[in-house]
Amino acid sequence: MCNLVISDVDGVLNTGQFLYNEFGKQYKIFGPHDGDGVKLLRKHGFDVRFVSADHRGFKITQSRINDMGCSLTLVSEGDRYDYINKNFGLSNVVYIGDGIHDAPILRDAKIGIAPLDARIEARLASQYITESKAGRGAFLDAALIILKHFGVK
Numbered sequence: 001m002c003n004l005v006i007s008d009v010d011g012v013l014n015t016g017q018f019l020y021n022e023f024g025k026q027y028k029i030f031g032p033h034d035g036d037g038v039k040l041l042r043k044h045g046f047d048v049r050f051v052s053a054d055h056r057g058f059k060i061t062q063s064r065i066n067d068m069g070c071s072l073t074l075v076s077e078g079d080r081y082d083y084i085n086k087n088f089g090l091s092n093v094v095y096i097g098d099g100i101h102d103a104p105i106l107r108d109a110k111i112g113i114a115p116l117d118a119r120i121e122a123r124l125a126s127q128y129i130t131e132s133k134a135g136r137g138a139f140l141d142a143a144l145i146i147l148k149h150f151g152v153k
Helices: 034-043 058-067 077-087 103-108 120-125 138-149
Strands: 004-008 014-021 024-030 047-052 071-074 093-096 111-114
Touching: 004 138, 024 058, 034 047, 034 138, 047 058, 047 077, 058 071, 077 103, 093 138, 103 111, 103 120, 111 120, 111 138
Parallel strands: 004 047, 004 093, 047 071, 093 111
Antiparallel strands: 014 024
């Protein structure tokens, strides 16, 4: 069984919207349900990690990921495929992503999952699409899909 789950953050755990003021990027909108998905996956022995390419909003993202007790790695979209493949092997990873740059990873991962409102390229490259939108339970949906896929009850 593949027990490593790697997820993009912006557009999966949050709505993908960035709230700016005169000081720059200040906030991101995260949903309340996705922490339950992390807990469920961990309960059943899955290692859950997150990646983000948003260097300007990294501290905001890190705060949310730390609240869930997970690791977060800053990896640009262009380097993400190679990063995951070299460090973990794509065939050993369940990947959750939403963007055009995620599509090749979703296609080549053991399992690829995209949120309902992901870019069309990501949805077409995925094996599964969540019933919920990003920031509104998409990661929890993905967790339930993963558990069902591997026959975990």
